[in-house]
Amino acid sequence: MVEAFFGFKKAPFGDSPDAKQLFPSQAWNQAKARLQFLADHHGAGLLTGEVGSGKSTAARCFTAALNPNLYKILYLHWTPGSTLDLLRQLALELDLEPAHYRGDLVRQISGAIVRLNRSKKQHPILICDEAQLLCHSALEQLPLLLNFDMDSSRYLTLLLVGQPLLRRTLSLQMHEPLRQRIAVQYHLEGLSREELDAYLAHQLKAAGVTQPLFDDTARQALYQVTKGILRKVNKLALTALRLAASRKESTVGESILLDATTEALP
Ligand SMILES: Nc1ncnc2c1ncn2[C@@H]1O[C@H](COP(=O)(O)OP(=O)(O)OP(=O)(O)O)[C@@H](O)[C@H]1O
Numbered sequence: 001m002v003e004a005f006f007g008f009k010k011a012p013f014g015d016s017p018d019a020k021q022l023f024p025s026q027a028w029n030q031a032k033a034r035l036q037f038l039a040d041h042h043g044a045g046l047l048t049g050e051v052g053s054g055k056s057t058a059a060r061c062f063t064a065a066l067n068p069n070l071y072k073i074l075y076l077h078w079t080p081g082s083t084l085d086l087l088r089q090l091a092l093e094l095d096l097e098p099a100h101y102r103g104d105l106v107r108q109i110s111g112a113i114v115r116l117n118r119s120k121k122q123h124p125i126l127i128c129d130e131a132q133l134l135c136h137s138a139l140e141q142l143p144l145l146l147n148f149d150m151d152s153s154r155y156l157t158l159l160l161v162g163q164p165l166l167r168r169t170l171s172l173q174m175h176e177p178l179r180q181r182i183a184v185q186y187h188l189e190g191l192s193r194e195e196l197d198a199y200l201a202h203q204l205k206a207a208g209v210t211q212p213l214f215d216d217t218a219r220q221a222l223y224q225v226t227k228g229i230l231r232k233v234n235k236l237a238l239t240a241l242r243l244a245a246s247r248k249e250s251t252v253g254e255s256i257l258l259d260a261t262t263e264a265l266p
């Protein structure tokens with residue numbers, strides 16, 4: 001219905017944009033520069049941001065573009081669990097049969113990480129997404145995976161991705177060892193008001209429509225409601241287009257946008 005009414009070639013404001021169609025916001029460019037530094041210099045990094053600001057997308061799209069001959073991406077999407085669960089998940093990502101006891105697991109994982117670097121010349125990047133859910137003891141385990149024995153080589157790169165709570169957790173004294181190893185950090189904000197206009201045009205163009213479908217008042221309201229947080233923008237913009245199509249309105253004005261807000265962001 002929306003596609004046919006507005007003449008879209010594909011639905012705009014989708015959930016999983018392809019890497020080439022990511023909107024190059026200032027925040028995304030800033031995050032990307034830091035992730036590149038991390039990939040080049042290794043160590044640990046921290047990427048935080050409000051819910052729906054684009055953290056996972058940034059981490060996934062950045063690592064997807066790295067040369068797979070040089071980097072092995074270990075992606076842990078964390079749900080609450082014990083340190084042992086974290087180590088088991090990591091072992092599985094490394095294609096290991098997880099050992100039963102914690103000490104054996106750590107040795108197994110360390111061995112696999114060193115082998116990847118030395119034999120395969122592949123550097124592993126461990127991404128812990130939703131890291132605000134990691135328990136304290138799991139966070140305490142992470143620095144131990146970054147340095148082995150007396151060897152100062154950096155065999156593993158760690159990227160912690162999470163909501164603002166993660167920063168508060170890491171500020172606790174007990175996490176000083178992990179904090180000291182964080183070489184780069186970035187907090188993703190929503191789009192600015194000017195970027196929001198460019199983002200709407202970017203999305204519509206990617207869907208094959210070049211005329212503006214949101215009038216000035218609708219764009220202003222969209223910004224006020226979403227503060228440029230991408231998931232909210234996508235959801236609200238698509239709902240507004242759907243309402244406009246059902247009312248046979250060729251553009252979205254403030255009143256449609258406000259009706260869409262009640263429906264999309266209760
Ligand atoms: N640069 C971008 N260009 C276009 N769309 C984007 C971009 N970044 C994120 N998005 C879209 O915004 C939505 C939210 O992104 P994402 O899931 O990465 O947010 P998040 O910060 O990880 O959220 P959560 O806190 O819930 O984990 C997704 O639908 C994604 O497709």
Ligand SMILES: [Mg+2]
Nearest residue numbers: 055056057129
């Ligand atoms: Mg996420």
